[in-house]
Amino acid sequence: MSPVDVSISLGCCMEVGNKMVKEIYFVPIILNMLFGFTPKSELISDGHNSTTANTSQTCVPAQYAAVVSKLQESSFYEPVYLAEFEPNEAQEKRRWRIGIEKQFSFRVSMFTVRFGNFIGTGAWVWKLPDIPNTEAEISIIADIKDKLPKFSTRAIRRDFFEQYGTILKPCELQTISEGVDNRFLKFLSTCDDEELVVDLRKHNGRLADPKFDPFWAELEKYLEEHTVVDDRRATSTSYMPLAISVDDLRSKILERLPVNTPAPSASWIRLNFMPSNQFSVSALNYTGRFNVKYAVQQRLLRAQHEDAPFALHQLYMMKDMAVKYREYSHFQCLDDKAIIPPVSTGVRAHHRGLTNNSSGLQCLDHDYHLAGIVASVAFSVAIPDHPRDSFYKGTVHVTVKDKVFQESSPLRQAAENRNIMLEHYTVDGINLEQPILFRYTDGGPDHRTTYKSVKMACLLEFISLDFDMLVCVRTAPNQTYNNPAERIMSLLNLGLQNVALSRSSMPEGFEFQAKRNPKLCRKNKPFKEAYQISMADTCTIVSERFKRLKLKEESLKVHTPASDAELDQLCSMAKLIDSSFDPKNIGNFETSEKVKKFFESHSMARQYSFQMKKCKGNSPYCILNPPRLPGDVFEGLHFLPDPVSDGDNHYKPFAAVYGTKTDDKQRPSLSLKPEMTDRDKKLKHMFVGDGPGQ
Template sequence: MGFFVVCVLKEAKTVISDKVVKVSPTDSFQFHDIFNAATNEQFESYGVQVFLRKPPEKWVYVEEGLEGDISMLFELKFTHIKFVLEATEASVQEPQGPNAFDLLMRNSQLVCLPEQRKEDTRRDLLYNDIIKLLQSKEVGWKSGTHSTLGKSFVERLTAALWYIDPHCTKFTERSLSLGEFFDGLNQYRHDQHYNLFYFTGRHAKYNLMRDKLEQLASSLELSAVQPWATNEQWCNITEEVFILTSSMQKYASNLEKINKSMKQIHLSDTPARHPANDLIVYTIDSCRKIDAQYKQLQDHLLNVDYYTEVDLESFLPKDAIQRYRYIKDLQIQFPVTLYRYYQGNYLGTINYIWKVPSNSEVQSETAHARVITTIQEKLPQYFSRQMRKNYSLVKTITPAILRILYYDLTGDAAVASNSISKELEERLRLMLELEDPSIICDLRQNNGFKGTKFDTFWNEMNAYFNENLPAVNDRRHGNVLYMPLAISIRDLRNIFIQRLDEKFVPGTILIPSEEWIHLQFQPTNPIAKSAKQYTGRFNIKFMVQARQLRKDHPDTHYCATLFRYLREFAILYRQYVSFICADDKHKVPIGEGVNTSTGVRNKKTMVFQETSLVACDHDFTKLSLTPSVIFFCNIPESIENSFYSGKVFVSFKDTVFQSSSAIRHTTEFYNAISTYHSGNIPPILCLYTDGGPDHRTIFGSVQISLICLFLHGDFDMLIAMRTAPHHSWTNPAERIMSILNLGLQGVALVRDVMGPESETAFAKLDTLDEIRTAAKTNPTLQNDLRECIKRVQQLLEGRTERLVLHNEPIQCYNPADETTIDEFFNIILLIDQTLKISETTSDILSKKTHLQQFMKTHCRQRQYVFQIKKCGQSSCTICKSVQLPHDVFDSLDWLPDPIPSTVDKDHYAKFQTVYQSETTEQHRPTLITTIANSERASSSILVNTRVREFIQCFQCGRMRCLYSERALSAEDKIACQIAIDNWDYSCGSPLVPEDHILYNKVFVREKLVAKHQWNWHIIHAENLMLIVMFVIGKDIFVRGEIKTNTRAAKRRKINN
């Protein structure tokens, strides 16, 4: 008797999955009997092929088919049987009724418009009116795309018109047209608005924003450049759409220009307007006859002396246009001088006029200057925001000090207004003259508790500081400290408790609080208000240092949603998940013969009052250590709670011989997981890292390393996710770095001295590559380099293990060595024996058949996520049995991709909505942009070697290259030349229509836009190299170089 695994397939699809069938060798069975027993005689009308195998060998075809004798199963020791169904004439039924394919093809050609909305709001009314307007133009989208592409276009057009609807007059005043097409909308035909709430609602009226305008315009253009918009029926409409977007972009540019100008004015230390720059003075000659409107002004000037200024404000009309004409056409029967100062903005112009003698020889320039000086003293003064800010910086100085400074600077001899102020000013003046700090009493010595119960602690504290004082003075500078006294107040307090427990009976000495210990030091800022609380018992203070930066990325929101999905996934399977966040800290430099700072300047450190915390100012070193953090997060019960708690593992890797790599990280992950979970490893692992080359999930080396970790840990599922570019700060492990800074702050490191031979050889090496190359041929140098930094590693590990996260001490571990890493990698040979640890690039891995088959059945790859899951098949020779309960494993699904919410398009759907549903990356912003900007032809065609012809744009005059994969035949050349001669080509459009024979043969770059891009190629023809560059709106440069006897010929310039 034997047991066999049977399955039935039809057209490469499994009809009956694997099932076990019992067969006796004595029975005179044929394969036909086993087939009927497995299928219950459901497929009698089909032809059947029979295949046999014993894993892991390949399937073997049985020529006899169902008539074959089953005795071969026992003789050849086969264990698996596969039946493949083949369609026969009996199994193929004649189609009844209409052909479904013809119906689908017929319906796909129908032109449809998106469905209209229920008009609950005025915005829905605008949406419906746009659809009605499109319907009147007899345009639409083919069936199937009207509810996707069509709906998206109408929604974007609605959003743009709704936003600018209340501000249409602003566009009109600036001669910006919104397009004649949109004048056909129902409300616009009756000179009404759609967004009535803007005018009637009691709310703050919003102004047009540059970012919003550019966003709406770009999204609308993204729809208008899609293939459907190139159809002839859409030409007029898309042209109107581009007029609308162009007007929006011009208005946005104007807003940006105004904004920059205003920012420059606000940040300036000088007023925006000044008489020195914005003043106009000119003389108006006399005239015989004047207009009646100037009679009053002339009579007034006749009654005043020469060079006596008169303000024109009372004589000018109220209307702005009339004021302008009044001054422009000013007429007086004697000469006058006009003074005009433009204040800017809505303040208008200040105008003064005065009478001058008719005889030019009698006129006095000195009198003119005096009048101008008099007028400028009357002018109002305006200060910028920065000027007011600068002035406000002196507000913290007391009035008494301000008066003393003013007297000393100006020599003012005025006396104080009362006796108290006089006495105070005399004391301040005495202090300034004597320059003796001893005459000032430090009243802080009176602060604090005067009892004696903490005296034992204070004495021990004083002794500790005295012991560390020689460590300062024994250096090359008496006031230089190379190591802080303690990491923090808590650490300092623990040091004293440990010292006291060694001298006295534990628990018998009273210990003050951390805050009370802190107040015994010197204040960092002695003139701050908080300095009054310090006692100054110990000559100790804090010193500080810091730096940081962030950058934005289009996928930021997308990746934030992915990380939320990962956390909610971990919460859903909380009892079965291990959640790890990992990151590498910046390198810690090790000095060469001189103490070099670690570069950490994030927190104050305790030092002696008369010392400075300094280190070597050299910022270049050959050796360094790289701290690596593995953070096991405690998974909360709700997404609202924090993941920032758990166990932290840290290692300090030698940057020279223990460089960060994907396989090293996963090896250390596995070692840390085994240590943390004590052999009871959870069946699901979630990893969250930054996007560096050693963690980027799209790299083959990272994927191979994760598969090794999956196999070693025997996980049912592994999810590895990375942050968006430039957003590693979102990684919870990044927050551990601030704690590590406590152990690294204020520390200066130097390596130990090596042997003379190693020191000589090391002095000749500069880069890491040179050091690694020399170490391979010089084992002594390699060993000495490893030994000379061990003391530094032990020092940093000791300081790090004194740190805690939420009362959980940080644990250090040893970096993985090369032997351990090789052993860790070898497990992947179960999948493919040809894999090598040094050959893990994506190109090499794509040729590994067995590996690709495993990844196809067990892995899911995305831009930011790589997932591995057991297949659950008992026949799989790679996966072990499932550890999860079967009902839990059956519910386990891939982590979904974010998709837009149906409620709010600006946000992604919730995890509960999309989990256990099929999703793709189609909504990833960078993917959308890439698809939108991709050319119709492949990149291998759009190269210089495949340029066949040139064509000129009839609008901008720019030349474009025509490409084809193969050389054009004589017939194709004629067709191409006819197309060039007869058709008007425009930048960004295809060369020929879709139904033309050259449409899929000859290509032109369709994503190039005039005024922003240029198209150039270097074309070689034996000894001639021709570089062609076409630039719109500028001169065209053509350089021809004839390579003859290695001499280049000439360059010439052709004016466009």
């Protein structure tokens, strides 16, 4: 296609108002977009110029006589189409066009349209008076434009946006595109052929491969048996309540077929469903072979906190440090999923139309809150080569436990993490492969680094796994979405999608205790045994569903909770610091002077971080358990620095502050917190109630 020419010269008139110029300017753009050509109007003979008027010529050449005679007989502003007079051969036509500009002894204006491609160029000429009328010429151009054939190609559209995409405003581009769409819709609405309106997505993909026919037939049968229509929507699209993922659905279908039956890939199966959004670009890739939609409910709720940038930069620096010591480090993200509530027996099973299971529904209503399952996630991250690469690759470890007698606590989290590390990250089951652990958590009570119980649990884990350094960092309040382990929760939701759990029944007396006095029943040993038996099958179901899940083609590792004996064994590790330490005071290290001094000399505590590090033989523990890192590496190992402002509303990079002495006094919440005066301290008791009703 020829390049676009947006210059228009109408007659001899150069005094044109701003509005007129704007209208004229956009004429070629619109024509080129909608019809694929470029118009141009110019004065080819003014009747006075001796070089173009040909006044001395007594006769007109034969090839131009007809068109000159036609224009002489025509009235002013009556267009004459030159295609009726010019030769058919391309080269002869080009010479004829060049020569015609010298054959007129009166004022003539020519309007050309470059259609592009093989169609060539169209031209119209008309006779002008001595004093031309600009509005009349604009009217002629508009009439010619309306009568022109309308066509377009993808190349024309692409070239247009390449040339004018940065010149025109988006609203103007949208207006031009809407013109084409409106003409097409008008054509579809007026035609009587229903076959013209078809869903072309059914032709997506390769030609049908007969080897997959058994799989597609069995899939269709499975969907008819298990899918349901959402009763809250006024559509016929079904949803898949019994498949965790497309991979899981593929596995289920293969289990119903003979061994070695060919099966399409998971991505090809997904594209044979209905798209989640009919109007997205990706919907063009779907075939809609099965009127089923695979969708997962999502919810996002975020609150802001003034320390969010501060804590986030702390995470960035921890990633920098983890990459720096990548050869000697583990990177771990911890989080607990929301409690999964099993229901009691004897629930009200309604809406039986939602399933065709012959046994009917076993449970729907969660009618009390005592029972529950806690899924603790330990995401062992594969540390990348660069700190800004993805930290969402690694192995997911999930511990499924009962919330009543195996409640999540800092001590239990430390014991369970110790079991995971010894099982998967040691060669001999005793010594870890890497002696540095970086840990990132949220601000929950099990991981809040300002709590004494959390610090004590970190010390026990530090000793039991013989770490050279332990770095624990947490998110700012309401910023848990920054924790990579939080994304694992959406994966676990797939395993729990459309699942209702029911524990087995306990003896009648225990059921009565569970409903009437749930606090006292925890101290009842017979009740504990009966309850654990009642919850065993439910926990097994959840564990088996989690084992079917995968993160980047790696299956999740599901673990059993730590036993009471393992908790006692972990508590005994404190005796390596103080042989007289009482395990009953495990939640408060200040009860032991030796443990307290060990914290002062081997740890650094901040609002959003807590770190522990061995020393070079200055304490009995470090003498008996020297650093396992190479000497030069340990000498260059320092605590993770605090974010330091650069004075420009940003924080200094890790390399600029690592190895320097820092503090968290630049924390935004600290600067915004008002200082308590002596008068406030004196009258503080006035704001403390003495009892109920105060």
